[in-house]
Amino acid sequence: MSNIAESIAATRDRILRACLRAGRRPEEVRLIAVTKKVAVEKVAEASALGLVDFGENYVQEAKGKVEALGPGPTWHMIGHLQTNKAKHAARLFSYIHSIDRIALLSELERLGKPLDLLFEVNLSGEATKHGATEESLRGLLKEAATLRHVRPIGLMTMPPFDEDPEKSRPYFAALRELLSRVNKEFGMKMTELSMGMSADFEVAVEEGATMVRVGTAIFGERL
């Protein structure tokens, strides 16, 4: 097996074990392979090995990979998205995980494509992080309720980096609780929790992640 094949198998196995510990079914968890700074040949190899979901942080970098891999893969925008790049992003991606302000939401709606959207929430209050506060999330959801093309499907978060994955657990649990709270408040049925990266995806799965965004554990350290 190639390195990538082994890493994918190992990652899937770790997701499976986390599911078993949490009494969840592995089909509930989508593995999104994060391809930022990864050469297109490696991404193509991962695709040939059966991965279907890929995540990118930058519109410009995604373009070449989306074109090279052709139809088949599903692309997820997971990085901060500038409003003036929304049009390009809507063409390249099916999912956008980083909705954090009304201007971006309105611009995506205006484009008229049925995009699946996740709202990025900054639960730690770190000033260096993007993402909506809990209060601005409510404003976003109120606005989303009036839109016809885009589809709000869930929440995304990124805890502060820590070597110890257990430090992420409270943030993951908080996102799960927030989803359930806002679903009730707004009469919505959002189901997706995009949380967990290479360092902490098993904890995220134990706390209910439906999408994990894994780069390094599949492709190795980024240059």
Ligand SMILES: *Cc1c(COP(=O)(O)O)cnc(C)c1O
């Ligand atoms: C880079 C990145 C990831 C993947 O990080 P790894 O630690 O390499 O798994 C996940 N989510 C976001 C938003 C990222 O920017």
